[in-house]
Amino acid sequence: MSAEIGLDLLLAIVGGAVRVGTPFLFVSLGECLTEKSGRINLGLEGVLVFSAMAGFGGAYLSGSPWVGVLLAGLSGAALALLHGLLCSLKRVSDIATGIALMLLGAGLAFYLGKPLIQPQAPQIPAIALGAWSASPGVQSALAINALFPVGVALAGLLAWGLANTRWGLVVRMAGDSSDAARALGYSVNGVRIAATTAGGFIAGLGGASLSLYYPGSWNEGLSSGQGLIAVALVIFARWSPWRCLGAALLFGGAGAIGPALQSVGISGGYYLFNAVPYALTLAILVATCSPQRAVKGAPMELGVST
Amino acid sequence: MSTPRSWHAPAEALLLPAGALVAALALFGLFVWFGGHSPVQVWVLLFQGAFGDAFSWQNSLQRAAPLMLTALAVALPARAGLTVIGGEGALVLGALGCAGLPYILSDVSGTAGSVAVLAAGALLGAGWIALAGALRQWRGVNETISSLLLGYIAIALFKHFVEGPMRDPASLNKPSTRPLAESLRIGAIMGNSAGDSLLGDVHWGLVIGLVACLAAGLWLSFSASGFALRVVGGNARAARLVGLPTDRLILLSCALGGGCAGLAGAVEVAAVHQSANTAVIAGLGYTGILVSFVARHKPWAIPPVALLFGGFAAAGSLLQRRIGLPDASVLVLQGFAFVFILAAEALRGRLFGLFEFSLPRRVKLLPGAAA
Numbered sequence: 001m002s003a004e005i006g007l008d009l010l011l012a013i014v015g016g017a018v019r020v021g022t023p024f025l026f027v028s029l030g031e032c033l034t035e036k037s038g039r040i041n042l043g044l045e046g047v048l049v050f051s052a053m054a055g056f057g058g059a060y061l062s063g064s065p066w067v068g069v070l071l072a073g074l075s076g077a078a079l080a081l082l083h084g085l086l087c088s089l090k091r092v093s094d095i096a097t098g099i100a101l102m103l104l105g106a107g108l109a110f111y112l113g114k115p116l117i118q119p120q121a122p123q124i125p126a127i128a129l130g131a132w133s134a135s136p137g138v139q140s141a142l143a144i145n146a147l148f149p150v151g152v153a154l155a156g157l158l159a160w161g162l163a164n165t166r167w168g169l170v171v172r173m174a175g176d177s178s179d180a181a182r183a184l185g186y187s188v189n190g191v192r193i194a195a196t197t198a199g200g201f202i203a204g205l206g207g208a209s210l211s212l213y214y215p216g217s218w219n220e221g222l223s224s225g226q227g228l229i230a231v232a233l234v235i236f237a238r239w240s241p242w243r244c245l246g247a248a249l250l251f252g253g254a255g256a257i258g259p260a261l262q263s264v265g266i267s268g269g270y271y272l273f274n275a276v277p278y279a280l281t282l283a284i285l286v287a288t289c290s291p292q293r294a295v296k297g298a299p300m301e302l303g304v305s306t
Numbered sequence: 307m308s309t310p311r312s313w314h315a316p317a318e319a320l321l322l323p324a325g326a327l328v329a330a331l332a333l334f335g336l337f338v339w340f341g342g343h344s345p346v347q348v349w350v351l352l353f354q355g356a357f358g359d360a361f362s363w364q365n366s367l368q369r370a371a372p373l374m375l376t377a378l379a380v381a382l383p384a385r386a387g388l389t390v391i392g393g394e395g396a397l398v399l400g401a402l403g404c405a406g407l408p409y410i411l412s413d414v415s416g417t418a419g420s421v422a423v424l425a426a427g428a429l430l431g432a433g434w435i436a437l438a439g440a441l442r443q444w445r446g447v448n449e450t451i452s453s454l455l456l457g458y459i460a461i462a463l464f465k466h467f468v469e470g471p472m473r474d475p476a477s478l479n480k481p482s483t484r485p486l487a488e489s490l491r492i493g494a495i496m497g498n499s500a501g502d503s504l505l506g507d508v509h510w511g512l513v514i515g516l517v518a519c520l521a522a523g524l525w526l527s528f529s530a531s532g533f534a535l536r537v538v539g540g541n542a543r544a545a546r547l548v549g550l551p552t553d554r555l556i557l558l559s560c561a562l563g564g565g566c567a568g569l570a571g572a573v574e575v576a577a578v579h580q581s582a583n584t585a586v587i588a589g590l591g592y593t594g595i596l597v598s599f600v601a602r603h604k605p606w607a608i609p610p611v612a613l614l615f616g617g618f619a620a621a622g623s624l625l626q627r628r629i630g631l632p633d634a635s636v637l638v639l640q641g642f643a644f645v646f647i648l649a650a651e652a653l654r655g656r657l658f659g660l661f662e663f664s665l666p667r668r669v670k671l672l673p674g675a676a677a
Contacts, residue, residue, distance in 0.1 A: 086648060086649060089648075089652035091651045091652055092648050092651055092652055095450055096599065099389075099391055099644070100644035100645050101645075103592060103596065103637065104642070104644065105641070106637060107634055107636075107640060110632065110634030111635055111637065114632040114634070220634075225458045228451065228454055228455065229455070235448075268470075271469070271470075272462060272463075274462060278455045282447075282452060282456070285441075285445075285447045285451065286447055289446040292446075
């Protein structure tokens with residue numbers, strides 16, 4: 001492999017880290033907020049698919065990508081609200097509900113999205129951070145999804161809000177000790193429903209970035225497990241929004257390896273390279289989890305580490 | 307509060323899932339009505355496509371066979387307290403193992419060969435899900451997430467092998483492995499005298515599924531190790547305190563469940579597709595999750611539920627042909643059913659209390675308070 005190909009490859013992976021990582025970022029932030037309140041929403045995989053479809057449909061029908069982004073967020077919030085309400089029923093486990101939402105979200109998206117497979121929708125604009133360079137490779141690698149800075153700002157807002165605001169404290173209290181929250185007169189279920197719904201809205205933005213930026217179209221294979229990987233990322237990021245950002249970029253880079261190799265003409269083992277993010281997620285889970293103790297930083301009410 | 311009577315629990319076990327399914331069908335009717343279709347027509351077509359005539363019965367039974375096995379892949383670990391949903395991955399690996407064994411052993415043939423290719427598929431599936439169980443027991447990794455991730459990895463491996471090292475050069479448009487030898491395939495139960503009977507050309511996979519469900523039910527209900535497994539599922543701490551080999555039982559349940567899903571994939575290859583290709587990845591593992599939840603993870607309840615959802619899947623193509631509903635309409639119905647099944651859980655133990663009026667009761671006065 002010559003040095004030039006190596007450089008191209010590196011550029012493609014760095015650019016891909018942001019491009020592929022943006023949906024991971026939003027979903028993991030949404031899941032982070034949900035889990036802080038003491039519930040797991042495995043259904044964010046379904047939320048991601050459904051909101052990607054809704055966002056694409058909104059942008060296509062209205063002609064504005066930002067209407068699509070808003071619609072994606074709202075539809076994500078609606079599905080997540082369903083999760084929140086179901087889990088508030090007695091004897092309904094959040095894991096099982098998440099599985100149900102995964103199936104429901106995908107089913108609804110495939111059904112309603114059938115007429116959207118052919119057309120083109122207006123895309124979210126890119127921010128050209130690479131304008132200083134003459135090389136088209138650098139330019140395309142540094143053309144950044146306009147939603148990405150929004151995600152970074154959101155990570156900061158969440159980190160600050162959870163630590164410093166009254167609302168953040170209530171959410172964390174519901175997640176760490178539902179008894180304490182109840183004693184102070186807060187409805188634990190109410191807080192969790194609100195946090196899950198808000199988390200669904202954030203995850204929905206990730207769906208919009210899938211269908212309206214990269215890959216930038218709607219089809220039934222658009223998301224295959226990114227939502228689930230993002231849920232696992234939150235464990236790796238130990239429930240810190242800033243670390244979610246780092247983890248999302250890392251996984252974006254891993255996810256970009258397959259396409260990057262293909263772009264420089266290496267296509268053998270294409271499927272294996274595409275499986276790298278899953279294998280990496282599993283490896284990280286194995287490394288961070290432990291049967292003896294709960295993962296550091298985990299909300300106490302959360303059943304994620306057995 | 308109403309007093310629970312002895313017939314309440316079994317009646318609820320039947321009424322709650324049935325009510326949830328009716329609610330799901332009703333909501334599905336509303337859903338297609340918004341799309342401009344007649345709900346009544348859709349319901350009629352669903353029934354016709356699933357159980358309307360001999361042909362649709364054959365179709366439904368054919369589809370129910372793998373669902374029984376993939377449902378067991380969820381049910382058995384669930385009885386040990388685990389939520390494992392990686393059946394799809396175990397299924398595709400089972401398909402790969404079945405199609406792949408003749409590559410390694412070129413002289414497999416006949417009935418023994420059939421058993422060998424099925425066993426190869428089952429073993430691969432068993433190992434795959436047992437891995438998720440092992441990661442949970444020894445590393446504390448959430449088994450729901452790990453089994454699903456393993457599923458995606460399995461699908462990637464499957465595609466890699468089918469389109470790469472194991473590809474049959476003769477398969478041009480649709481990359482496939484070399485077709486199984488004629489003698490290794492699984493035939494129809496009725497042989498070649500298909501006819502118009504309900505069984506028609508339904509293959510032996512149906513019998514395999516039924517036997518597996520029956521055996522799993524017998525094992526859980528009547529064997530010591532099956533009972534121990536249910537104790538582990540009920541309370542893992544208590545199980546450990548009375549000295550049950552928790553780790554081994556959990557691994558066993560995962561391996562058996564994964565083996566069932568792997569077997570499902572192997573049967574799909576040996577009886578339906580003849581070679582491993584992407585047609586095997588049809589979401590049977592995901593539908594199996596729903597089947598198991600509706601059956602409340604009870605092996606004996608799985609076959610009828612699998613038949614019902616196999617029927618819905620069969621009716622899906624009729625809905626598509628007749629009134630142009632997207633093929634995902636069955637997925638929507640499944641999603642609705644799943645949501646209602648979970649919501650119905652909240653009513654368990656309270657269903658009959660709902661209908662009882664609180665009549666004013668004659669209060670017996672305490673002896674001292676009379677006078």
